[in-house]
Amino acid sequence: MPNQKNSLLKRIYKWRYKHISNKTFIYLLSVIVGLLAGLASVTLKNITYFIEASLENGIILTRNQLYFILPILGLTFVFLYVKYVHKEKLKHAVSSILFSLSKNKGIISKKQVLTQLIAAPLTVGFGGSVGLLGPAVASGAAISSNLGQLFHINTKTRSLLIACASAGAISSIFQAPIAAIIFAVEVFSLDLTMISMLPLLLASISGVLTSYFFLGNEVLFKFTITQSFEIKDTLFYILLGVGTAIASIYFTKMYFGIMKLFKPLKSPKYRLLVGGLAIGIMLYFIPPLYGEGFGFINHLLDGNHLLALGTTPFDAFMDNIWVVIALLFGITIFKAVAMTTTLAAGGAGGIFIPTMVMGSALGNVVGKVINNLGLGFTVSESNFTLIGMAGLIAGVLHAPLTAIFLIAEITGGYELFVPLMITASISYIITKNAIDYTIYTRELAERGDLLTHNKDQAVLTLMQLDDIIEKNFKTVHPDMTLGAMLHESVAKSARNIFPVVDNKNSLVGIILLDDIREFMFDTSLYKTTRVETFMHNAPEHIFHGKDSMQQVMQKFQDSGAWNLPVIKNGKYEGFVSKSKLLTAYRRELINFTSN
Secondary structure: OHHHHHHHHHHHHHHHHHHHHHHHEEEEEEHHHHHHHHHHHHHHHHHHHHEEEEEEEEHOOHHHHHHHHHHHHHHHHHHHHHHHHOOOOOOOOHHHHHHHHOOOOOOOHHHHHHHHHHHHHHHHOOOOOOEOOOHHHHHHHHHHHHHHHOOEEEEEEEOOOOOOOOOOOOOOHHHOOHHHHHHHHHHHHOOOOOOHHHHHHHHHHHHHHHHHHHHOOOOOOOOOOOOOHHHHHHHHHHHHHHHHHHHHHHHHHHHHHHHHHHOOOOOHHHHHHHHHHHHHHHHHHHHHHHOHHHHHHHHHOOOHHHHHOOOOOOOOHOOOHHHHHHHHHHHHHHHHHHHHEEEHHOOOEHHHHHHHHHHHHHHHHHHHHHHOOOOOOOOOOOHHHHOOOOOOOOHOOOOOOHHHHHHHOOOOOOOOHHHHHHHHHHHHHHHHOOOOOOOOOHHHHHHHHOOOOOOHHHHHHHHHHHHHOOOOOOOOOOOOOOHHHHHHOOOOOOOOOEEEEOOOEEEEEEEEHHHHHHHHOOHHHHOOHHHHOOOEEOOOOOOOOOOHEEEEEHHHHHHHHOOOEEOOOOOOEEEEEEEHHHHHHHHHHHHHHHO
């Protein structure tokens, strides 16, 4: 059977190379990837809705007390699946894709396709306060990566197909094809050229068509603009921009702060228990934190804050608008807490949609405050709800264009384009100055594994240290005599550097040929002088697995050396030469900028 499969694939390869050009084949693959990513998104949504509907039909959600149980149940199911089926630690969806692009040549495990389709619905369907967009993108990316491997697509094209998958997934979920393309460019640091533009466009169209085919004209947000932008409201949109920037900084810092709190809990079981109980308590007091939160957003857009808030312990005070404002502000505060707790406890999900929920609550709060201050101002609370979402997306994800076009496409027009630009740009500028990296990128940037729009930095990130390590150096020992060194190492080596290692292969120093040149022909020293007499420390060391290529390049610049030793797990591994490093850099730069 495997032989028949290989034979069929070979015939397909031959036919493809004979009849289809590379450019046309990429266009075809981008359409297929868009369709499959869209299908994965639709499947993800339907599984989640099925779980939620099953729980509702079982009258499980009629009492807030049972919110204590549901998150723990969902997280337990995810834990069991990960432990016995997936057998690997769950990783943040988008961050893992970015890592695969920078350090794994765009290769993503097949397991990610199924894992995202199972773990995320279990998390969200049982009340986990995370989104499905990240898992949808991760599932689509895994499909595109393996499709690229199947057809022997090169690394650069495989990376483009992964971006196409993200565009297809987002286009399918939001039915916003333009925003989907922009997301791929902003988040995956893709160069927007005609070569990349057309595949992204085809994938995005394919994704949205998949959504229309399976879901019809069903939209996430049922909203029609009734009040367009007025110049007198400009100051309020500026204030909203500042407010969403502060909220974005809070969101990001809260994420890393809670993740740090969960680190001492080494056992996944303890994380599950603590996280599940914490989420249950939050859901009891603030029911809108349950699940993704699209219903909450739609109720706010409809102007029905009572339905948005649902049944709470504060129902007796809901006639007071300031109690409503306080509860909505509580959602703004606790959405980030609930989302991060869900992820830290072992759940699977994304941060994009929780960002929108938090932004919608904050925008609605600002609109309500303006309307109820008694100063005679009146603004559209629905418009502020939408634009608040854009402000949080721009700030948290550092993706202002995605935020602007996503909300513009959701509303079906560009009447709010000016306030969207005002709020999103202010939020982005303030947040970017306060926080250099997003939740997606911070850990990657700290390790030097982040691709950016900076070509020099991107090329260094793509380079692999293992590819430039040279190992044809003759090692010597500190207690070796000069004569033994000359006969056993110098005479047999074409290099002029000799690493000195101990019995455990740890580097204790180096010797240059120049260090022993004047003593090489003094035979009286052959048996009396030892290697340790001539050895000295290397000007700098490269630590395998710790130093990024940017740091390696900096070490060469600071030390002025032409060769530096590499230490791996405390042992001598080899040398990196400046000439080989620069040659590899030039080669990677040509590959990066070609086509």
